[in-house]
Amino acid sequence: MLFEQVVKRYERDGATFNAVDHIDLSVHAGEIFGLLGPNGAGKTTGIEMIAGLRVPTSGVVRVLGLDPVAHRDELRQVLAVQPQHAALFDQQTVTELLRLWASFYPKADRPEQVIARLGLTESANVRAAELSGGQRQRLLVATALISRPRLLVLDEPSTGLDPSARQELWGAVRSHRAGGGTVLLSTHLMEEAAGLCDRVAILHKGRVVACGTPGDLVREHAPERQLIFDVDPDADLTPLRAHAGVTHLVEDRVNGRLRVTLSTTDADALLGVVSGPLGGRRIQVKDAGLEGVFLRLTGSAFAPADEALQEA
Numbered sequence: 195m196l197f198e199q200v201v202k203r204y205e206r207d208g209a210t211f212n213a214v215d216h217i218d219l220s221v222h223a224g225e226i227f228g229l230l231g232p233n234g235a236g237k238t239t240g241i242e243m244i245a246g247l248r249v250p251t252s253g254v255v256r257v258l259g260l261d262p263v264a265h266r267d268e269l270r271q272v273l274a275v276q277p278q279h280a281a282l283f284d285q286q287t288v289t290e291l292l293r294l295w296a297s298f299y300p301k302a303d304r305p306e307q308v309i310a311r312l313g314l315t316e317s318a319n320v321r322a323a324e325l326s327g328g329q330r331q332r333l334l335v336a337t338a339l340i341s342r343p344r345l346l347v348l349d350e351p352s353t354g355l356d357p358s359a360r361q362e363l364w365g366a367v368r369s370h371r372a373g374g375g376t377v378l379l380s381t382h383l384m385e386e387a388a389g390l391c392d393r394v395a396i397l398h399k400g401r402v403v404a405c406g407t408p409g410d411l412v413r414e415h416a417p418e419r420q421l422i423f424d425v426d427p428d429a430d431l432t433p434l435r436a437h438a439g440v441t442h443l444v445e446d447r448v449n450g451r452l453r454v455t456l457s458t459t460d461a462d463a464l465l466g467v468v469s470g471p472l473g474g475r476r477i478q479v480k481d482a483g484l485e486g487v488f489l490r491l492t493g494s495a496f497a498p499a500d501e502a503l504q505e506a
């Protein structure tokens with residue numbers, strides 16, 4: 195999947211703006227690629243251009259070598275998109291709907307297999323209208339998975355899923371990749387981006403502000419770590435304050451002890467000082483992680499998992 199200088203311009207209140215603003219992006223065969231960005235960053239607009247549902251204002255979009263607008267019918271055989279919202283035939287059961295979907299594709303998976311993989315077995319005979327939000331979301335993902343597409347595109351697939359359903363979804367995504375498929379997904383969940391995706395692009399106001407493996411992005415944009423520990427109240431913190439790798443240090447009195455929280459680019463060396471001469475106890479080390487990268491580059495926090503659950 196390739197984007198070259200892609201622009202999508204919309205009109206709002208009589209003015210135009212670029213919801214997607216000169217994006218270059220390539221997703222390699224066999225990877226799980228995550229699109230992250232605050233609300234309104236342009237993720238869905240990008241996904242809809244991949245699906246051929248929106249025409250770029252300018253630039254080039256290629257999906258598996260094809261132009262999604264000109265070759266939509268051809269692409270439909272090898273690309274599947276799970277939209278954020280979709281109308282389903284509400285009177286059909288989960289199994290009936292998936293049988294119908296499977297019948298459109300020559301090499302589709304068996305409905306029972308996809309149902310089991312996404313933890314929908316207990317809902318197999320439930321009509322779509324009667325599914326819970328999370329079950330309906332899994333059914334949407336199932337309709338995309340069943341055709342065994344070369345490129346699977348998921349728009350916020352974890353929305354509304356509880357933690358165990360999320361694990362099942364991630365298992366299904368990984369096994370799609372293991373079977374040779376490529377996956378592009380948008381997400382608001384840090385855990386999903388960091389744990390599931392091989393590479394991620396962070397979008398902000400229609401632009402790609404960073405792209406790479408989660409590990410590389412953390413090393414490049416948020417290398418600091420936090421050390422939190424307790425010491426005796428009369429401990430001498432001068433060596434820590436003087437250390438070139440310490441960027442921030444805060445002291446709090448907690449139950450007669452001194453609680454120190456510091457940010458550092460040199461956690462390994464400082465750990466030696468804290469646990470050795472300084473006699474630090476209850477030492478915790480925290481990474482800024484992808485969350486730190488996101489915060490630094492977009493100015494917004496990732497939605498906490500609970501909030502993402504409530505969105506459904």
Ligand SMILES: Nc1ncnc2c1ncn2[C@@H]1O[C@H](COP(=O)(O)OP(=O)(O)OP(=O)(O)O)[C@@H](O)[C@H]1O
Nearest residue numbers: 204205206213231232233234235236237238239240
């Ligand atoms: N048809 C449209 N006409 C005008 N503006 C639009 C249209 N569709 C989307 N937008 C605007 O374009 C911007 C990007 O929207 P988009 O839905 O692509 O963002 P997103 O990153 O998917 O957001 P979210 O995380 O909230 O789903 C937003 O400001 C949105 O309001």
